[in-house]
Amino acid sequence: MSVETILVFGEGDEGSPSGLTLELLAAARGLATNVEVFVAGDGAAMAAELGAHGATRVHTTGPLDGKLMGVHAAAALQAHMETSSPDAVFFGQTPDGRDTAARLAVRINQPVVTNNVGASFEDGTLVVEEPVFGGTQNVFTAFKNDGPALAMFRPKSFEAEATGGGEAEVVAVDAVDPGPAGSASVTGRHVEERSGPQLDDAEVVVSGGRGLGQPEAFEMIDELAGLLDAASGASRAIVDAGWVPYSKQVGQTGKVVKPNVYLACGISGATQHLVGMKGSKHIIAINKDPEAPIFGVADLGIVGDVHKVVPALIEAMKSR
Amino acid sequence: MKVVVCVKQIPDPALPGELDPSTNYLKRDDKLILDESDSYGVEMALQLVEAAGGGEVSLVSMAANGEVSGLRTALAMGAEDAVLVSDDALAGSDALGTARVLGAAISRMSPDLVLAGVESSDGYTGTVPEMIAGVLEMPSITFAKQIEVDGTTVKVQRQTEAGYDDVECQIPVLVSVTAGVVEPRYPSFKGIMAAKKKPVEELDLAALGVDAAVVGQSGARQETVRVTAAEERQAGEVIEDEGDAHDKIVEFLGELKIV
Numbered sequence A: 001m002s003v004e005t006i007l008v009f010g011e012g013d014e015g016s017p018s019g020l021t022l023e024l025l026a027a028a029r030g031l032a033t034n035v036e037v038f039v040a041g042d043g044a045a046m047a048a049e050l051g052a053h054g055a056t057r058v059h060t061t062g063p064l065d066g067k068l069m070g071v072h073a074a075a076a077l078q079a080h081m082e083t084s085s086p087d088a089v090f091f092g093q094t095p096d097g098r099d100t101a102a103r104l105a106v107r108i109n110q111p112v113v114t115n116n117v118g119a120s121f122e123d124g125t126l127v128v129e130e131p132v133f134g135g136t137q138n139v140f141t142a143f144k145n146d147g148p149a150l151a152m153f154r155p156k157s158f159e160a161e162a163t164g165g166g167e168a169e170v171v172a173v174d175a176v177d178p179g180p181a182g183s184a185s186v187t188g189r190h191v192e193e194r195s196g197p198q199l200d201d202a203e204v205v206v207s208g209g210r211g212l213g214q215p216e217a218f219e220m221i222d223e224l225a226g227l228l229d230a231a232s233g234a235s236r237a238i239v240d241a242g243w244v245p246y247s248k249q250v251g252q253t254g255k256v257v258k259p260n261v262y263l264a265c266g267i268s269g270a271t272q273h274l275v276g277m278k279g280s281k282h283i284i285a286i287n288k289d290p291e292a293p294i295f296g297v298a299d300l301g302i303v304g305d306v307h308k309v310v311p312a313l314i315e316a317m318k319s320r
Numbered sequence B: 001m002k003v004v005v006c007v008k009q010i011p012d013p014a015l016p017g018e019l020d021p022s023t024n025y026l027k028r029d030d031k032l033i034l035d036e037s038d039s040y041g042v043e044m045a046l047q048l049v050e051a052a053g054g055g056e057v058s059l060v061s062m063a064a065n066g067e068v069s070g071l072r073t074a075l076a077m078g079a080e081d082a083v084l085v086s087d088d089a090l091a092g093s094d095a096l097g098t099a100r101v102l103g104a105a106i107s108r109m110s111p112d113l114v115l116a117g118v119e120s121s122d123g124y125t126g127t128v129p130e131m132i133a134g135v136l137e138m139p140s141i142t143f144a145k146q147i148e149v150d151g152t153t154v155k156v157q158r159q160t161e162a163g164y165d166d167v168e169c170q171i172p173v174l175v176s177v178t179a180g181v182v183e184p185r186y187p188s189f190k191g192i193m194a195a196k197k198k199p200v201e202e203l204d205l206a207a208l209g210v211d212a213a214v215v216g217q218s219g220a221r222q223e224t225v226r227v228t229a230a231e232e233r234q235a236g237e238v239i240e241d242e243g244d245a246h247d248k249i250v251e252f253l254g255e256l257k258i259v
Helices: A019-029 A044-052 A069-084 A095-108 A215-227 A236-240 A271-277 A306-318 B036-051 B069-077 B095-107 B128-136 B189-195 B216-220 B245-255
Strands: A003-010 A032-039 A057-060 A088-092 A112-116 A118-122 A125-132 A137-143 A149-153 A169-172 A185-191 A204-208 A231-234 A261-265 A282-287 A300-303 B002-006 B009-011 B032-034 B056-063 B081-086 B113-117 B140-150 B153-159 B163-170 B173-177 B200-203 B222-229 B237-240
Touching (some): A019 A032, A019 A088, A032 A044, A032 A069, A044 A169, A069 A095, A069 B140, A112 B095, A125 A149, A204 A215, A215 A261, A282 B245, A300 B245, A306 B245, B002 B095, B002 B128, B009 B069, B036 B056, B128 B140, B128 B173, B153 B173
Parallel strands (some): A032 A057, A088 A149, A261 A282, B002 B113, B113 B173, B140 B173
Antiparallel strands (some): A118 A125, A125 A137, A137 B222, B009 B032, B140 B153, B153 B163
């Protein structure tokens, strides 16, 4: 069973759609005969890649010139939806995706259902799937509203796949002035230095948690990650403590990773963290507490001191 | 400066959560506590008022059952007073219904700044603060990892996927703060005693002028159709390190052709 049109809220930078945007396109293609994209920004630059992933049209406001996205995106999106009426709008669970969906929900008085990892149509109604309690149970929610279904999805919930389609048709969308609510402006951008494999798509991820004891100990996580051609990650506890930047956080708040191997060092495995990594193909955990919940999901669990096991592992890797 | 902080009272996250099989709502039978995510908003508000040389920190919360224990914790930290919207009709409200209620309560308080946690620790939709701003037709800056108030200008470092942005806005504005933005203080004994006497104004929907049709399950216009158990991940081998655990890891990685 499918519907006519699903609109995907597209995000990206430097002319490339984000991985999450392409994942949403794949999900939408499976549910609708027509998939279009709305970009609050320079959508024209993304048209070829969006088309290759099955989008027929990209509706774009053009660059926002320093305006904070959410309010402006929602105002333009509302105006667009008055003429196009999609059956559903899919958003990625990102800061701008959340802002836009939330503002739109108020403007058009429609509910938005968040944190989903799956979607299907049952009896003509969109049903979305959300993992709860650390992913031990799944709640399936049906939209009962009279209007478009606004649904937000977590990263890595679907597999992005190019269909080989041609460039999406670019349709300019008029900006809509949201009034004083739109007065927040971006005055500077800071991009954290990124080198080596990225957390989102690394084959191997090495993560550290509170068990490291002190901020300096994260250096050995980085060193081990370097030796394994891996990305380094972190639990929320040490991000909150200011040891490592938020961009390294794996979990409910933070990134969802599904690498081939996830090596958790000194991470107990709080629900918050498990949600972000339990989809990994293989999990290795090192923790001194034999009762740590992380051992419940690990394929190989080492009950031991990270300050002994990790340095020994680094030496072993170096001598190979 | 008048700051209103949105706070949520939630079941203790350390206890296993459970859904009520008849309604599929999260069970809230035990005592509720102040959501840790919101303690950062409370602390930030107290620090900003201090830095501004004076002002007032008020709390706003919503609960179906008149619960105040989490509010008392935030009052003990130093907030002046609280407004609690409590009404049987609120059970089953979604993010939008919650935002309409909190927005109505906040509009009576005329704040310069509204603070909220980015997302709650139990529902974690991360949409309520932005929706409240929408209801109030107020500008907003979400995901703040640092806030500074300079006269009537609020300057925020806003977390992004790639790093952070500097964002500025004139008051009144709503800002949602990330966990870790400040170190929440522990309430002192004096604070705890004082909090018992601080005013908590309890309002129902009628007093607030919010139509009961926009809240609760009917206002949410969504239905839980089923709840299923997720596929369990099987625990594998767990060994005690006797000085050679690293070899075991290398072997494991070797089998996967990682090394």
